[in-house]
Amino acid sequence: MNALYSIFIVTLVVLTGIIIFLIMQNLILKEQLEKQEKILFSAQNLSRKMYELGDKKEFFKETWKILKYITNADEFTYFRFDGVNMLVPEYVEGVYKNEILKMRLKLGEGFSGKIALERSPSILNNANKSSISIHVPGTPDEDSALLGLPVIFGNELYGVILLTKLGGAQFTNGELKIAEVFVNISSAFIAGLVHTSTIRKGLIDTLKALVTAVELKDTYTAGHSVRVSKIAETLAKNMGLPFREVLRCRIGGLLHDIGKIGIKEEILKNGEPLTPELQEEVRKHPELGYHLLKKTKILEDVAETILYHHEWYNGKGYPRGLKDGEIPISARIVHIGDAIDAMTSGRLHSPRKTVDEALEELKKFSGIQFDPKVVEVAITSKEEIGRALLEKTEDVVIEDNNLLPGSLKGSEQFK
Numbered sequence: 001m002n003a004l005y006s007i008f009i010v011t012l013v014v015l016t017g018i019i020i021f022l023i024m025q026n027l028i029l030k031e032q033l034e035k036q037e038k039i040l041f042s043a044q045n046l047s048r049k050m051y052e053l054g055d056k057k058e059f060f061k062e063t064w065k066i067l068k069y070i071t072n073a074d075e076f077t078y079f080r081f082d083g084v085n086m087l088v089p090e091y092v093e094g095v096y097k098n099e100i101l102k103m104r105l106k107l108g109e110g111f112s113g114k115i116a117l118e119r120s121p122s123i124l125n126n127a128n129k130s131s132i133s134i135h136v137p138g139t140p141d142e143d144s145a146l147l148g149l150p151v152i153f154g155n156e157l158y159g160v161i162l163l164t165k166l167g168g169a170q171f172t173n174g175e176l177k178i179a180e181v182f183v184n185i186s187s188a189f190i191a192g193l194v195h196t197s198t199i200r201k202g203l204i205d206t207l208k209a210l211v212t213a214v215e216l217k218d219t220y221t222a223g224h225s226v227r228v229s230k231i232a233e234t235l236a237k238n239m240g241l242p243f244r245e246v247l248r249c250r251i252g253g254l255l256h257d258i259g260k261i262g263i264k265e266e267i268l269k270n271g272e273p274l275t276p277e278l279q280e281e282v283r284k285h286p287e288l289g290y291h292l293l294k295k296t297k298i299l300e301d302v303a304e305t306i307l308y309h310h311e312w313y314n315g316k317g318y319p320r321g322l323k324d325g326e327i328p329i330s331a332r333i334v335h336i337g338d339a340i341d342a343m344t345s346g347r348l349h350s351p352r353k354t355v356d357e358a359l360e361e362l363k364k365f366s367g368i369q370f371d372p373k374v375v376e377v378a379i380t381s382k383e384e385i386g387r388a389l390l391e392k393t394e395d396v397v398i399e400d401n402n403l404l405p406g407s408l409k410g411s412e413q414f415k
């Protein structure tokens with residue numbers, strides 16, 4: 001009886017042990033599944049967000065958020081490869097951000113340089129004891145672990161993503177594998193970004209040359225488009241508009257009168273007040289510019305800004321007679337930038353106005369010609385407008401480095 005009882009107890013203990021083990025396994029599995037599900041969801045989210053995010057910084061911020069979740073790393077650095085021999089930190093997160101930003105690494109130098117040279121992902125735990133890693137000047141000599149991933153696309157090296165754990169924590173091979181999947185997504189995106197930026201920049205440079213040609217044909221003072229671009233960008237920023245709208249204002253401002261390339265110089269330079277027929281001719285320039293930009297594809301999202309830059313808030317403008325919220329916000333802003341520069345430069349038959357006088361004029365026509373919300377912002381941005389008006393053509397570079405492919409796509413309704 002006693003023996004039977006003992007067997008019963010042992011079986012019970014073993015069975016309970018097995019059940020507890022299974023429950024634990026199940027819980028671990030569930031946790032792992034949940035984590036994997038979250039990772040997959042984040043990956044999906046990131047690829048969708050790539051086209052919604054405003055700029056490169058936001059993209060790295062999102063990537064870092066996910067990599068931090070996967071690996072529990074403390075620091076993130078994206079080293080951009082200059083295409084020749086150097087790695088330059090472009091985006092850094094973590095306590096030693098300022099120190100890391102000052103670093104420059106040659107190909108093959110330090111752990112990140114080695115990752116770039118060998119083009120394969122790797123882990124270096126206890127990095128402070130290794131001869132491979134380089135101590136970041138100005139940071140304490142503490143225990144750290146490194147995880148490096150090359151950013152490669154189509155056989156081309158774009159940079160290195162470096163993750164760091166501080167205080168003795170280590171990276172695992174599992175973390176390396178999942179991080180690699182993410183960096184592969186990022187690689188394709190970073191490559192697209194670099195290429196689109198180069199193409200877009202080339203196109204903008206070409207169009208800038210055309211703008212200069214237009215200004216020579218016109219009665220405008222040289223640099224009109226550059227100043228309109230700067231004012232429109234300032235107003236868009238001060239209105240708190242998203243990055244893509246700010247960009248649309250900047251490029252739209254620069255190219256707003258590009259359609260004048262198709263208008264005869266005799267008409268544009270005509271010293272006399274224009275006859276209604278000739279006025280009609282000049283009024284074709286928004287349409288001409290619109291079709292020109294539409295054909296470029298890569299800048300087609302700015303085409304509407306150009307088409308509508310002479311529309312009035314009350315619907316009395318041209319070419320379509322759209323009113324208030326029907327006019328894209330970028331066109332309403334460029335319209336005001338155009339007016340400010342026209343008034344302060346002085347045109348035929350009208351004396352040059354000061355910035356204060358120009359703003360008074362905006363107030364007078366607020367709700368008639370001009371969007372009252374943009375006028376309000378223009379009034380509070382008086383000093384910045386004054387500085388923008390001093391802008392010289394050669395000072396303005398359309399910095400496109402932070403532009404994402406597709407970041408001009410999509411729009412919000414700003415009524």
Ligand SMILES: [Fe+2]
Pocket residue numbers: 256257285309310
């Ligand atoms: Fe115009």
Ligand SMILES: [Fe+2]
Pocket residue numbers: 224228256257338
């Ligand atoms: Fe203009």
